[in-house]
Amino acid sequence: MTETAIADHGMIGDLQTAALVGTDGSIDWFCCPRFDSPSVFGALLDEDRGGHFRVRPAGAGYVTKQMYYPDSAVVITRFLSEQGVGEVVDFMPPAGEVATGRHRLVRMLRCVRGRMSFDIDVAPRFDYGRRAHTANLTEQGAVFATDQLALTLHTVREPDDERLARVSVEDGDLHATLDLVAGQVRGMVLESQADGPPREIRVADFQRLFDETVGYWRSWLARCTYRGRWRQVVARSAITLKLMTYAPTGGLVAAPTMALPEQVGGERNWDYRYTWIRDASFSVYALLALGFVEEAERFGFWLGDRIREHVGGEGGPLNIMYRVDGSSDLKEEIVEHWSGYRGSRPVRLGNGAAEQLQLDIYGEALDSAFVGDRAGLTVPYRGWQAIREVLDWVAEHWDQPEEGIWETRGGRQPFTYGRLMCWVALDRGIRLAMAHGRPAPLEHWTRERDAIYDQVMRHGWSENRRAFVQHYHTEVLDSSLLRMPTVGFVAPRDPRWLSTLDAMDAELVTDSLVYRYDPDASPDGLRGTEGTFSLCTFAYVSALARAGRLEEARQAFEKMLTYANHVGLYSEEIALSGEQIGNFPQAFTHLSLIDAALTLDRALDDRAGRATGL
Structure with a gap:
């Protein structure tokens, strides 16, 4: 199979959708108009039938490099050859907090030294390649259209430029060649829901769009309060999380991709383009810890809406995941005509786990409300009324089998983690009620909390x-x-906990990388194995730091940083070979990285303070 490696991509986005840019200059993944919309470019899952937007030097004999423009979400892919050096600068101008169908993929082509001819291929495959399209070429660009969506390609040029050489449209795909010499900048803008036909964009306007986009990201990042040892790493994770946030609602997607395998060739291929209550709740801790109060507050509104919508429903007040707009239609289906990433089938669209009972989500949700409250985001009256109903439900239903945090499909069990987080839910509810004098059945909640313990x-x-x-x-x-x-369920140096940590060291940890569990010992209803889970590795770092094993914690953290891709992004898992596998980039991993960095920083600072007597 010829699909580009998962880790060989950078991510760009406009806060409503995102695209992956390969180190070969190809946009291999792009859904429009939202994260959870059908794909337009999907070569990541099928090189032949997925569709792509590729820019690369004509001919062979070049090497590529890729980087993020500092403190931004702008990806630069560089091509180095004997004839010269060129680059393509990719970004998406922020779309704002109002849901819109207008999105722009901007591709700025530049010859840095010598000369370079770029081959350009625009080959969309709408609706996961299931919907035919037309392609109409004009003097100023092209329009690719179906009966539901149209993409307009605008060209960037100066009035006295010669036309692109050897432009053609074949079977709905556009092919072109652009010759540049040192200092020249040209390019393209692919726009959905354009307000007119293709047009020529001047280079100065192109540069202004770049400057505005970079300015947006640098202004946003300037709000970060983190000043610890791993600023660059934490900043990249923060930008990545922001890129995966759907601005109109504040919902955070678990990943912008679908069906990337946990084992190459296996069947653990899930669609992660949705907002999990768990993952998004974790984002509140990370965002508040870094000083991004507004983002945490917006997710709080999103979560409050979900609670108020579903209180009193069957199976619990909350689903485990939703679409970014808060709707809950996530019916799972198979994209039969796609081969899958390197032959990994089935290619799953939607997520059948959406209606599973996972009791831990109530703990994550209430803990995020508690953390927000301590940061000044006080729960309003309507929110407290909804929280009371949720906690009344938890108090009555915590003691039942469930599917668990890992969405196993092997049947319900009394999972320890689910019970743990039900304890958290009730504990945080009790604290919130007592802190603000809110009406609550404290005696009942306390009795059930203690029973869980x-x-x-x-x-x-x-x-x-x-x-x-x-x-x-x-x-x-x-x-x-x-x-x-x-x-706070156990003290970090409680003998039972230290013994548990030792047992995990012996069974789940391999050179600092951590498995979720042993699938052979715990049948989960699925065939195959998986890699180490990057979220768990960073959680292991935090546990080591809290247990006072600081040298081990720091070594494990630094080792894990070497598994990042070339631009600092992480997928879900690490294969035996060290290859990144699973959906990419994964929010949970970057959230856990931030938590590990903050925890380790505090522990190292405390140790330094004790050493100096301060």
Whole structure:
């Protein structure tokens, strides 16, 4: 299979959708008009039938480099050859907080030294390649259209330029060649829902668009309050999270991609282009810790709307995930005509896990409300009324089997992590009520919270393993429980916890990389294996730091940084070979990276303070 490696991409976006730009100059993934809309370019999942927007030097004999323009979401792909050096600068101007169908992919072509001829191929495949389109060429560009969506290609040129050489349209695809010499800048803008036919854009206007986009990102990043040891790494993760936030609602997608495999050739290929309650709730901690209060507040509004919509529904007040606009139609289907990333099938569209019962989401949601409250984002009256109903439901329903955090499809179990986070939900609700004198059945909530604690300590603990285990009917370890000291359920140096950490060291950790669990020991209803889970590796760093194992924590963190791709992005998992696999980039991983950096910074600072007596 010829699909470009998952990690060989940078991400650009406009806060409503995103695109992946390969190191070969090809846009291999782009959905329009939203993250969860059908794809237009999908070569990442099928090189032949997925569609792409490719810019590369004509002929062979060149090497490529890729970078982010500093402190921005602008990707620069450079081509170096004996004839000269050229580059393509890719970005998407921010679309704003009002949902719109207008999105612009901007591709600025520049010859830096010598001369370079660029081959340009625009080959859209609308609706995952299921919808035919027409292509109409004009003097100023082209229009690619279906009965539902049209993309307009504008050209960037000066009045006295010669026309692009060898321009043609064949089977709905555009092919062109552009010859540039040192100092020349030209390019293209691919626009959805354009307000007119293709037009010529002057280079000065092109440059202004670039300057405005860079200015937006630098102004946004200037709000970051983090001044720790890993500023560049944390800043890149923060920008990545912002890129995955749907500005009109504040919902954070788990990843901008779908169907990228957890094992190449396997069936664990999920659609992650949705807002998980869990992942997005974690974003509140990270955003507030970095000083991005407005983003945390907007997600709080999004979450509040979901709670108010679903209180009293069957199966619990909340679904585990939603579309970015808050709707819940995530029916899973198979894109039969796509081969999948390097033959990994099925290619799944939608997510059948959306209606699973995962009790931990209530803990994450209430913990985010609690953290927000401490940062000054006080829950209003309507919000508290909804929270009360949620917690009343949790108090009555926590003691039941569920599917668990990892969305296994092997049947419901009494998962320890789910019980842990139900404890968190009730504990945070109690604290919020007491802090603000809010009406609440505190005696009932407290009784159930304490019952959860006692049950987890009795049944979630294995005397044989000397560790907390995945669920009550197994002795399998599970790295989701690395959050036990983080949420305050156990002290970070409690003997039971230190024993659990030792057990995980021996079974789930391989050279600092951490598996979620052993799928052979804990059947999850799916065939195949998976790589180490990057979220869990960073959570392991945090657990080591809290346990006082600072040298191990720092070494594990620094090692994990070497698994980032060339522009600092992480997918979901790391394969045995060190290759990044799973959906990319993954918000959960970058959230956990930020948490690990902050936790490790604090622990190192505390140690330094003790050493100096300060």
